[in-house]
Amino acid sequence: MSLEIRNINKSFGRIKAVDNVSLAIDNGTLVCFLGPSGCGKTTLLRVISGLELPDSGAILVNSQNMSTVPARNRNFGMVFQSYSLFPNMTIAANVAYGLECRKWSRADISQRVNNMLSLVHLEDQSHKFPHQLSGGQQQRVALARALAPKPSVLLLDEPLSALDAKVREELREEIKTLQRNLNITTIMVTHDQEEALTMADRIMVMKDGKVMQTGSPMDIYHRPENPFVAQFIGRMNIVPAGIGIPFSSNGDSKGARAKILGIRPENIKLSDDPASNGELTGIVDRISRLGNLTRFKISLPNKNGLGPVTVVSEVQGSSHDLQVGTPKVLKINPETVRVLEWG
């Protein structure tokens, strides 16, 4: 199913939780809503599910307007952040619940529950109660329960945030594989950029209820359109254009002057060759050795009255021969520099 979110607005009193959000989601894709706490991700997901009514705007499934259809009739599967299983029901009963509500036959329910539990590798746990499972297992049951009634769209609200790092990583892959195999249109809310970058086909970055940028993980990482997205996803040096770092113009020929530039630390290389062609020389201020990675803080000379500017450079491997106070020439490919604001 394809899904279209059209100009959704939702306020709580004076708080604008969702501010004119639009997005088209292709059939079978996984989209992540990514943004800091309080930016409106859950509210938007609840509006899509029908649990919350928008002030204005529409939700369309395969071009059909679902805005007035109650949540229970939308046939969307939902997984919440945590503790969403019925504690007094067995795992099998939890998964069966939605099917009983939909009046499936006993035989069909039994078969579907078995299929769903083996899909999430819990076929031998069906008689247990939720408190007898680990957090990761509980979230897999929640996933099985959401998928059991064959929903047209799967909505996941931070399904992994309550789990420890290792389980989270395993489940990421499991969910992604499941989603791809079932070819089910999925929205996943997260504030974890790594989760979004590894799982999503498309990412919608939000701030204060508004969409900051929508694109593929590669777009969002390599071609951020504003300082917020640039800094929210990975590390990014944000510097005034006048400091002298080379840049290409994002293919933008409008002739406006670049004002703010963004450069990823891995795109600043340090060299001992003499500076040529206006290359910048900086002084190594600080060195952090992080095992497989070395991070340098470099201060650049004051230029055009822009004050001292520091940038961070990251180099793979551990480099032992560098010392604080050493001058280094910055090697930067202009193609890797983004113009984040035009003057």
Ligand SMILES: Nc1ncnc2c1ncn2[C@@H]1O[C@H](COP(=O)(O)OP(=O)(O)OP(=O)(O)O)[C@@H](O)[C@H]1O
């Ligand atoms: N039922 C409600 N009544 C009043 N204000 C609400 C309600 N639900 C959400 N809000 C407010 O709307 C804004 C968006 O909240 P929302 O829960 O959608 O954020 P979120 O992006 O999901 O955050 P988090 O990452 O912390 O879960 C917040 O300022 C929140 O306080």
Ligand SMILES: [Mg+2]
């Ligand atoms: Mg939330």
